[in-house]
Amino acid sequence: MESAQPGAIADAEGAAQRIKPRRPHHKSRNGCVQCKARKIKCGEEKPTCKKCQSYGTECSFLQTHPLHRVPPPPPPQTAVPAWANPKPIPTGSREPTIQSMLSPDPNTIQTPSPAISSPLRRSSPPPESYTMQDLELLHFYTTTYSDNFFEDPKLIEIYRTTVVQLAFDYPFLMHEIMAVAALNLAILRPQKRASYLHLSDTHAATGLSLFQAEISNLNEHNCHACLAFSSLIFTNAWASQDVNKPSTLFFSPSNDDEAYDQIRWIKLQRGTKALISTTWPSLVNGPMAAVFKPWKDLDPNRPDPLPEDEERRFQELTESWATVSDDKRHILDGALKQTRRVFSMLTFFPERSKLEIIMTWFTKISDEYLDLLEQKYPQAILIVMHYCVVLKRLESIWWMKGKAENLMQTMIDVLGSGWERWTRWPIEKVLNRQVQPY
Structure with missing residues (x-):
């Protein structure tokens, strides 16, 4: 496992620092x-x-109210676990919000009952309380949401149980669990969409704020929860994309930096993975170990064979940057290599999780390549368009439905004309649309 890179760490910390919770409105002392x-x-x-x-x-x-029957309070000797304590956070206009694992350790994992004490980590905040709506989100996550998160039953079970049990000790993770659950419910229950989006924003902002403090003291105990958080915040970034509007995953198509800077979330997630690589021995032997098992013995220098048609397409793509400077060619070649690897593994390693294979691309591409994307460099956009071909294979997952098409259309609009030789194949694959011969 590669060691953490200073640039990636700086990106993670910088991204988290720049994404602030929103300003509060004036409190009503007598309000509900x-x-x-x-x-x-x-x-x-x-x-x-x-x-x-x-x-x-x-x-x-x-x-x-006189007609309302209040249940008796719990016995005084019981304690409320640390996870049941979100702090109300400032909210205003909706902003963009932001992949797991062995059986839990019975010595440290507690049951989710609020009446049972949970061992508190030193970093846990003082106890507060969750609302009934929050408990609804947790119930939905454990009974429904996790079923649609992975194709692999083992990973589904890990996210349903292990990740939730980790969240009992780490409130930042519990908030992110509730944030993604609320996003899913906003889709499933459109009549309450605004309410669920508000809940998602609230929990996402609170979770991020708590995570900032936690990641600065990364250790063998909290690294598992930090890994799970980085997976969920990545899901949040995709789920937050509105397929009826241009994709803002990599940049703001309107050039309005104030409107959106989603790439900070990608850098935060990438930087988090670089940070937790420093605790690699603990991760591969801890409650999240199963997520690493398929990758531990994989040779990073292995060849990446491709089916004949895909091989030809990638060879043609390199011709689009044949005349660029050496430094840019090196960056683009590196990004293309990681894209080829995703295509190859999907063909020759069918036993591995399709979702994990495809999403590892984001942790492997270089910061320099992301910089080119931020600058809307045409050849960098062409690589994303080819990557959309494999993203299309994830459309059965709720938070990826329509996202490949949305990202592809945005790239087409930003790229403009003159690149049809290299855009024809991915457009036909993703949008099922014929492109005029170049």
Whole structure:
């Protein structure tokens, strides 16, 4: 395993530093708990405020209503686990929000019951409480969401159990679990889309804030949760893409840097993986070990054979940068090599997770190549268009549905005309659309 690179670490820390939670609205001292958590002004209507009615949530004012029966409090000797403690975070207009594993260690993993104490890590924040909506998100994640996350049943089970149990000790991970669950529910329940998107933004921002502090003290204990977080935040970045608008995964097509800078999230995820590589021995022998098993004995210098048609397409693609400078040619050749490897592994290693093979591309491409993409360098865009061919194979996963087509169309619009010789094949594969001969 390669050691962490200073550039990648700086990218991770820098990206996290620049993505700030939003400014809070003025608190209402007499408002309901739910409105306070959302940082919105409560109308204080009884027995339930209008804001809670519009969000479809149970208002805390019901707790004091004469017809409302309040259940008895838990016995005083019980303790609330650290995961049940999100801090309300500032929210405003929606911003872009941001792949696992062996049986859990019975000595450190606790059950999810709020009435059972959980051993707190030194970095855990003081206890607070989750809402019923938050518990709904956790329930959805463990019963439904994880089934649609991987094709491999072993990895599905790890994300359903091990990752959640890790989150009991690491609140930043619990918040990200709830963030991605809320994104999925926003799709499945369009009548409550706005409410779920708000919940997702809230948990994502809180999780990121807590993660920033955790990653600065990376060790053999928290590295497993940090790895899971980096996987989920990557899922968040894809799920947050609106397929009805230009993709903003790599850059803002409108050149409006204030509107979107999604590539910071890619660098954050890449930098996180570089950071946790420093704890490699702990990772490959810990609760997340199963995710590394298929890759441990893979020779990084092996050849990457391709089917004849794909081989020809990649050879033709190199001709698009035959006249560029040596430094750019070196960068593009490196990115193409990683793209070839993805295509090759999908053909010759069918027993490995298709999702993991395809998504490793983001951790292998160089920072210099990402810089070219930010600059909308044509040949760098051509490589992404070819990568979209394999992204299309993930459309059965909920957070990838329509994303290959969306990314391809955005690349077409940004690239412009004059490159049809190299765009014809990927466009036909992804969009099933004929391109005029060049």
